[in-house]
Amino acid sequence: MTSFDETFQSAYAFNEPCIEVGNVTRDGSPRADLTIRVPLRMFNRHGLIAGSTGTGKTRTLQLLAEGLSRNGVPVFLADVKGDLAGMALPGVVNDKLTARMKSVGKDFVPASFPVEFFSLTGARGTQVRATVSSFGPVLLGKILDLTDVQQSVLAMVFKYCDDKQMPLLDFADLRSVLVYLSDEGKAELKQYGGMSGATVGVLVRKMVELEQQGAARFFGEPELEIADLMRTSSDGRGIVNILSLADVQDKPRLYSTFLMWLLGQFYYRMPEVGDVEKPKLVFFFDEAHLLFEDSSSALVEHIEQVARLIRSKGIGVFFITQTPKDVDEDVLAQLGNRVQHAVRAFTAKDAKNIRATASTFPESEFYEVDKLLTNMGTGEALVTVLNPKGIPTPVASTQILAPASLMSAVDDSVYLQAIAMSSVAKKYATPIDRESAHEILKRKLDEAAAVEQVEPPPPPPRQSDRAPWEAPDEAPRRTTTARRPRKEKSAVDQIFGSRMAQNVARQATRTVTQSIVRGIFGMLKGR
Ligand SMILES: Nc1ncnc2c1ncn2[C@@H]1O[C@H](COP(=O)(O)OP(=O)(O)O)[C@@H](O)[C@H]1O
Ligand SMILES: [Mg+2]
Known part of the structure; x- marks a missing residue:
């Protein structure tokens, strides 16, 4: 041998x-006796x-x-x-x-x-x-082809929604939040490291583009279960x-x-x-x-x-x-x-x-x-x-x-027949539309509009970017120079928001809110 x-x-x-x-x-001929x-x-x-x-x-x-x-x-x-x-x-x-x-x-x-x-x-x-929320800002940012800055703004938008307990399930949710934050909700952005409204505007445009390509139907519920x-x-x-x-x-x-x-x-x-x-x-x-x-x-x-x-x-x-x-x-x-x-x-x-x-x-x-x-x-x-x-x-x-x-x-x-015979196909046949960010924001805005109609118009707020329902700050508002961009973070922190994830986790243990933790893809885990 x-x-x-x-x-x-x-x-x-x-x-x-x-x-x-x-x-x-060997030398181009297969050997029946030697298998791989x-x-x-x-x-x-x-x-x-x-x-x-x-x-x-x-x-x-x-x-x-x-x-x-x-x-x-x-x-x-x-x-x-x-x-x-x-x-x-x-x-x-x-x-x-x-x-x-x-x-x-x-x-x-x-x-x-x-x-x-x-x-x-x-x-x-x-x-x-998949829900927008479980997809997370990092992967979504890749689909939308975002720059690093846009990416970090998107991550903040996700954090904002986590904080406010507004589920981002489908595309309408994310669109509504972005539209809101670039308009009525501008003031709320201030707490999130001074996100630029212009960047949010860019995100809205990119989302609409993606939506027009028909990508929207893939975001929502019921989400695919690995089982x-x-x-x-x-x-x-x-x-x-x-x-x-x-x-x-x-x-x-x-x-x-x-x-x-x-x-x-x-x-x-x-x-x-x-x-x-x-x-x-x-x-x-x-x-x-x-x-x-x-x-x-x-x-x-x-x-x-x-x-x-x-x-x-x-x-x-x-x-x-x-x-x-x-x-x-x-x-x-x-x-x-x-x-x-x-x-x-x-x-x-x-x-x-x-x-x-x-x-x-x-x-x-x-x-x-x-x-x-x-x-x-x-x-x-x-x-x-x-x-x-x-x-x-x-x-x-x-x-x-x-x-x-x-x-x-x-x-x-062949596809049609396989789908017709599949129990899994039936489970996912009909989309579900639970109450989520889109509906919550709509209600919030409707309520605000109703308040405006019955009450005499309030004196114009000093900061024109304050939303009508926003409680006045306890501390005097800081001027624009007060909040500086944070120090350089590592690339991993910046994109995956590990600090953000930690903050959310900490907050979740303090309060009895859902424990939302964003992991390494910025995805939700451990629900
Ligand atoms: N293991 C194989 N057994 C039989 N035919 C093969 C095999 N691998 C490749 N072929 C032939 O070569 C063609 C091209 O192979 P394919 O796997 O489609 O290439 P690739 O994915 O690399 O582009 C196949 O359609 C088939 O006719
Ligand atoms: Mg191939």
Whole structure:
């Protein structure tokens, strides 16, 4: 036996439940006797699937999702192009697929999977919703493309609403609060570090723009509950939750932030479970470069933190991108399982990219990684996974197995049928409109108007920006110079408002108000 055979036989011989990925190739031919597998237990150590367009990333994702589902693990997939919806239908036998499987001594056995479709627009799947409040100022700021200053003003607006116990549920709430604060409520801003009314005005405009793009329907209640994504079917297979994103491809900020929100929900709401036999859920984030593109360093730092901490909650996260360089270095270091498809080089920049990609792989005794990177065929990849001891396995050039379900987009009828049969879809079918900031402010303004009508007009207040119902200050009002901007805060404090969160938390323990704590994405937790 050669050392090549010995290496790959022993390195991937795990004596525990695994998902098979493919077969080791040597000199371009697959070896039926040398299989590459990932221990089920190691899926919470996250992963990266990288490669140029058309090299097989989505099919690798599909294969892993199938394996997880078969093992009773629910998954959540971001379906950017609509070509993962085929998982609802069995694959179609053809010569190519038959030959691919035959080459490793297997039959191609088509199978469909239990899917549940979700959508940000409600078009091809159950409408997902999040409240503005739980979404938080940081992620909302990213969708709205805010500057740092605008971002901190938005954070203050959230704090204001927390303080006043005005729930921000839907877009109307946030719009009403912003409109109010830029007009009648201007004076109230003073207590919040002198937010500029002009900035609030900009926020109003940006919100209206976003609303016009139809994003508003996604904010509100009932909010998506993570328990609904963690189901298994009656035959024990994990549900494949597919977020259909093809219709919002032009709004990458909306869906990348939604996915971050969702990850945050898992992070906050799942109990610590340590290392588990199999993951509770695995998350596949296609087009993950969108997450890191023009993200503030603080946001990236926190993506890294969530990735690190979510592991002990039994959640795995796989990023799918064109090159490992799309993913922040600190996040990359958290991704234990790696499937690197071919990198197609056309320009000098591509060549540089290949060297950079090769450098993120461990040295190989048997393969010339950089050569393989450009020469691998479709559905082939360099693979290294974590063994049960958490040690990376030797890099293997691998022919990936074919997924059993359909590898293409599907007709609307497939979505419609799945939605019609879904109990989850029914739960979220009708939006709820509880009393929240919009209604509270409307009442406040109506009452003020009524008071003005019955009473003789009060003498004009000294400060013209004081609202009619506002009690006069006990202490003499400070002049404009009295309140200076606070000292420079760290980037993390500025954006995530850790001090703000602490203040709110402290206040919550003092009073019997709801305990609202904003965590690392500025999201609500621990309600
Ligand atoms: N593991 C595989 N088994 C069978 N066919 C594959 C496999 N990987 C890729 N292919 C073929 O290559 C095509 C492109 O793969 P895809 O995963 O969509 O590429 P990417 O997501 O990298 O753009 C697929 O439609 C399929 O025909
Ligand atoms: Mg793809």
